Amino acid sequence: MDAHPGLLTIGQLAQRTGLAARTLRFWSDEGAVPPVARSASGYRLYDAASVARVELVRTLRELGLGLDEVCRVLDGGTTVADVARAHIAAIDARIRSLKVSRAVLSTVSKRDSTAEETALMNRLARLSATERLRIIDDFKADVFGGLDLEPRLRDRIRDLRIDLPDDPTPDQVDAWIELAELTQDPDFRTRMRTFLLLSTPAPGHPRPPGSTIWWARQVVEAVAEARSRPGDPAPLIAGLFGDADLTEVLACLEAGLAADMEKYRILVSRVRGQRASRDATDDLRWLAAALRNAVAA
Incomplete structure (x- = not known):
């Protein structure tokens, strides 16, 4: 020394x-x-x-x-800067992965899922953007394919994009898992197509009776207000549908309820990170009951 x-x-x-x-x-x-x-x-x-x-x-x-x-x-x-940038990207990827893991575990805990269901949810949550897009495109092709739609509506459906952002929140991942399961269900696809056949206008034709129930939220709000004031629903029905064939209106409404349209709408909004309007299923079931009574009268 x-x-x-x-x-x-x-x-x-x-x-x-x-x-x-x-x-x-x-x-x-x-x-x-x-x-x-x-x-x-x-x-x-x-x-x-x-x-x-x-x-x-x-x-x-x-x-x-x-x-x-x-x-x-x-x-x-x-340089330290170059290494730092690489590590930032790696950390961001790890954070996204952890968010996905947390969302899957949260969903599993809420559903009390089996091991098989957990594996499926984890797989759905970790699909690549291309794989997620393929699921939605396959759903759209199966549900909307071959329908005689007016050009503007056809373009909207074609351009409809439902996908997770690069940095999704746990709620978005949770909603995507549920939406992916729903849109891959053959029975749901059949019910959705039945609803669309009843509610979608063909080129040059007016919108079918009752379809506004699903496309205009003011209809739902009017129903909710009527429910809060017990009484005869006939004035409400007349105000909403005029002289339309109530049998056709009821058929469209029941098809939408059977297709879980409200659930689908809310899931899409959650995946997109948008604030969805409230679930109106109970209001629409009340309206369906009122229409059944009116048709039977």
């Missing part, structure tokens, strides 16, 4: 930095903190610059860099 005044042994470097000698020895072996000299007995020796280097290595390690990356930074093979 006398031949190297002012230098530190690895034990002294450990005391100076608060790190274990074992850790410093490993870093030294990997080339991150090489000794500046060796004693006559072969012990590693370090100087004041080594202390600063140790602090930098510790900082980079705490930020998640591997020792190979640390060495490249210290040797000038890359």
Whole structure:
């Protein structure tokens, strides 16, 4: 040691930095903190610059860099900024993955799901953007394909995009899982197509009676208001549908209820991160009962 005044042994470097000698020895072996000299007995020796280097290595390690990356930074093979940008991207990806995991676990806990259901939900949540798009495109092709639609409505359906953003919230992931399950259900697709056949106008024709129930929220609000004032619903029905064939109106309404249109609408809004209007299923069931009574009268 006398031949190297002012230098530190690895034990002294450990005391100076608060790190274990074992850790410093490993870093030294990997080339991150090489000794500046060796004693006559072969012990590693370090100087004041080594202390600063140790602090930098510790900082980079705490930020998640591997020792190979640390060495490249210290040797000038890359910059801290470049490594930081790469790690930001990796951390963001990890955060997204953790959010997905949390959403899946939250859904599992609420549904009391089986192992098979849990595996399915996890798979649906982790689909790529292309795979998610394929599910929705397949749903649209099965439900809307071959319908004689007016051009504007056909274009809206074609351009309809339902997908998760790059950084979804747990609620969006939860809604996507439920929507993916729903849209892949053959029975749901059949019920949805039946509803569309009854409620979608063909080119050059007026909108079928009752279809406004599903496309105009003011109808729902009028029903909710009528429910709050007990009495004869006949004035409401007359005001909403005029001289339309109530049998056709009822058929359209019941088809929409059978197709879980409100559930579908709300799930789509949640996936998109939009605030959905309230679930009006109970109001619409009340209206269906009133229409059945009117038709039977």
